[in-house]
Amino acid sequence: MATHEATEVPTAGASVPLEVRIGFAHASLQWIADRCGADLLHVKGAALDPTLVPVRGYSDADVLARPGQVRLLLDELRGHGWELINSFAYGSSFEHSATLRHKDFGLLDLHRIFPGTGPDPEAAFDELWRDHTTVTLGGVECAVPSRDAQAALLLLHAARGGKDPKAALDVEAVWTSVDEAQRDRIRAWVDRLDAGLGFSVITGTLEDHRDDPAYDLWRVAALGGTRVEEWRARVRAAHGLRGKVGVAARSVLVNVEHLTIVRGRPVSRGEVLAEFFGRPARGLREQLRRRGRKREGDGA
Amino acid sequence: MTSAFRPGSHTGVTVSDDGQTVYLAHLPAGPILVLEGAAAVIWDEGTTAPAEGWVERVAASVGEPSAAIWADVEAFVSDLRERRLIEDGPPDA
Numbered sequence: 503m504a505t506h507e508a509t510e511v512p513t514a515g516a517s518v519p520l521e522v523r524i525g526f527a528h529a530s531l532q533w534i535a536d537r538c539g540a541d542l543l544h545v546k547g548a549a550l551d552p553t554l555v556p557v558r559g560y561s562d563a564d565v566l567a568r569p570g571q572v573r574l575l576l577d578e579l580r581g582h583g584w585e586l587i588n589s590f591a592y593g594s595s596f597e598h599s600a601t602l603r604h605k606d607f608g609l610l611d612l613h614r615i616f617p618g619t620g621p622d623p624e625a626a627f628d629e630l631w632r633d634h635t636t637v638t639l640g641g642v643e644c645a646v647p648s649r650d651a652q653a654a655l656l657l658l659h660a661a662r663g664g665k666d667p668k669a670a671l672d673v674e675a676v677w678t679s680v681d682e683a684q685r686d687r688i689r690a691w692v693d694r695l696d697a698g699l700g701f702s703v704i705t706g707t708l709e710d711h712r713d714d715p716a717y718d719l720w721r722v723a724a725l726g727g728t729r730v731e732e733w734r735a736r737v738r739a740a741h742g743l744r745g746k747v748g749v750a751a752r753s754v755l756v757n758v759e760h761l762t763i764v765r766g767r768p769v770s771r772g773e774v775l776a777e778f779f780g781r782p783a784r785g786l787r788e789q790l791r792r793r794g795r796k797r798e799g800d801g802a
Numbered sequence: 803m804t805s806a807f808r809p810g811s812h813t814g815v816t817v818s819d820d821g822q823t824v825y826l827a828h829l830p831a832g833p834i835l836v837l838e839g840a841a842a843v844i845w846d847e848g849t850t851a852p853a854e855g856w857v858e859r860v861a862a863s864v865g866e867p868s869a870a871i872w873a874d875v876e877a878f879v880s881d882l883r884e885r886r887l888i889e890d891g892p893p894d895a
Contacts, residue, residue, distance in 0.1 A: 522825045529814040530830040583831040606832035641815035
């Protein structure tokens, strides 16, 4: 009788499609959250309402945890085979998510905030939680935001997608092609989530927010920029002197977790040192290339 | 009306779109198990109400008399039970 155990390296005839593994990643998370009493919302990917964007691929599981319970969840996850491979501080310029990996279920992005919502992450989570519903993933009932809230979150995600074709398709499906009544419902969620700055990228009104400390962060995310510009934006967006110094310090430290993933093995002290000195040089080269292109453009 | 058995409280389940393959996961930490062919049919019929006559339905699906498959079905279900992938009785209220 054909029963196969699908381990890390599936045997012939026992391969498990990626979407099945990701579904089980969501199920695993919900199972853990239920047992440790944590609130969790499954977002994007497999959890996305299929009527929003009919055909949309995904390669990992995304979940948004109640901010005050993130530490609890991280500890629980590591006790159940989930390995932390990128911490919050090094995850992205928004420092919003940590990446974990499971040998059977694949990759997971654990969000402590959803970029664009705020400024109080706990209040934003409460708003989403208030109207949440459920969907079955991997055979387990998982909590998801309401359909209109999902639309607003997807647009905030697309807002920092730059020229990514997937982001453009999301905007077309969820905003450009919908009627005014649906847009009003999305705008209501943007207000509830205090997400005006990020959403202004979608409506083409980002310049109205030039005085916002996080303006540069969104400008770089939406339009692109060099590493130096990205780090400057992160420093500007960080709260208080202590936060700004912390971000500035990270900008010159090497993310050993990430380097280990990139190289596919533990890295030596020498490699960490080489990366330390190589990264500022790369940032400078990018800056110079950008200025060179700008001058060529000016001269044309 | 109840089924012969139901997924365990620590079991994740996904059925392929064509219904030919059943994926089971021990939650929360794995592993994933894949049921194909007759194993998938047994899972499908065993978790579908009514419980009465479920082995006969499996037999009809695979084109064999019930008596010929009974022992194999019994062994397979015992294996699932030992792995704590199934539980007997009606679902929790």
